[in-house]
Amino acid sequence: MKANRTLNVILGIYVALIFVFVFAPIIFSMIFSFNSQRFPTIPLGEFSTEWYAKILADPDVWEAALNSLIVSTSTAVIATFLGFCTAYSDYRYNFRFKGPYLALILLPPTIPLIIMALAMLAWFSKIGMSGQLYSIVIAHSVLTAPFAMAVIRLRLNQMDPDLEAAAWNLGGSEWATMRHVIIPFCKPAIFSGLFLTAAVSFDEFAVSWFVSGLNKTLPVIILEIVQGNIDPQVNAIGTFVFLISMTLVVLAQVFFASRQLKSTRT
């Protein structure tokens, strides 16, 4: 018992350190976003919302925010739809080359983003689809669909294999069963998938930067500001992006956890 406790303390410290490493820069960025001084130094200057006022007055930032909103929302819907379809085809059917089929679908997140981005750019310019907002949506959908699929697949695996047949047995056609049984059962996972893919898309930088052309998203505009000079505006935008992403991820987790809870009860 005693050894166990020491181990727990050590593990606790370890986890705390990880959190410090991950969140310390973000927290500092947040603190400096309210700092009146131009350079991030300690001691801090006065509390100020100057940088927030500045970005709110900047039409470029507004446009980038709108672009990000459009891209992440569209991506979430498309990627979750694709993810659901692949997860369901995996659950329902057995066919030749199913292994390669699944591997192919799960591949995009394993490719280094920069390579993915370059390949996307080359391909889109070849077929005349580069530099548009929808180019980012397409690229992000490919990139994030596997996340949605993974979440929905987990949920489908928890489903009683007789449930679908039970609906047929009670007079439900295949489509009616999809609508009244499969989708309601997967609903928490579908929401989880929507928020997760939106979060990944919202703060993805490399692919957006390559294929976006003149349509900048928030992460792209952050880089542009940083490239120019040191500007605390970045901290303000960064804080904003971080809070949105975090909210999306937390929402995804909430839906994920709620279904875990429910399935342990049943």
Place this chain on the structure above:
Amino acid sequence: MSAPLVIFDKVQKTFGDFVAVKELDFEIREGEFLAIMGPSGCGKTTTLRMLAGLEAPSVGEIRLNGEIMNDVAPHERDTPLVWQSLALFPFLTARENVEFGLKMRGVDKAERKERALKWLGKMGILEFADRDISTLSGGQKQRVALARSLVMEPQILLLDEPLSALDAHLVIRMQAVLTDLQRELGITFVYVTHSQSEAFAMADRVVIMGNGEIAQIGSPKDIYRAPANQFVAEFVGRNNILSGTVTKLTDDTARITTPSGEFTVPTNDVLLIEGHTASFVISADLVHISIDKPVGDNAAKCKLISEEFVGSMVTLFLEDAQGHEFKVQMQERELSKFDLNSGDEIWLSWDTSSAHVLNEG
């Protein structure tokens, strides 16, 4: 007698190289309680799933009310199934579960609700109508599953080991609920199970399946007292099976010499030939025990190996000098008169009329 409700006409089912059902040729009568029983992997569940349209026969025809059902999709049939896993919809309340089939059939909302509540009431779980499925007990879920199927008011209800997940005392209760329901509704129940006690307690007729084939069809009593072959005799359990050579034939009895001794059995119209092998069974509950050698044709000296108590009944496991196993079932209060210990030698005996000759083997 009216035409049978369901006919299995030389039905076969294969999955790749695996033969699940070799050849099924039987009828299900209208209004009967039919149990299909067999060890796991015998094809009983496949048979039921074919009737529900969840599997298509590879060869042969299944007819329902004279109509060939082979190509009718499951959702176009009226053959509700009560699942072993119950397969209740976890995201719906008890009432919504019961309404599901009616909703699929396009019954309007008010009628759906009325009929669902009626059936929940009939099953004695009206108070749980608006509860989440996950908050119900095993027995309550069982009743929801039954109501969900019966609300469709079908001609035939299929049940796939519906009681296997319940506690023993609940099984007995649900058996009574099921037999009462079947009698009251007058519809056909087809009940798949591996449990002999469930099948024998409820069914009018029992189909015994083994290795994808029908081994015997008959009333529970017929199957228990007069198993058709060795497979049934072994499956039905608590039977003593003896094999040997026919040494003497008279009009209605035969003398069979086995390694355990020589016994007289009634021939019961089974074709026996002198010099050929034959097997016969004696139900464990028809065997008597005694300390001294009994008079009569049928006796064997055995050593007591072990005892098994189930309530007031006890089963003795014994072995003769050749190592052949015998089983004796009797009341505990009868046994207590003997004061036996394992290793003791006693005599087993039975009336000639208790023995039953098997058709094969």
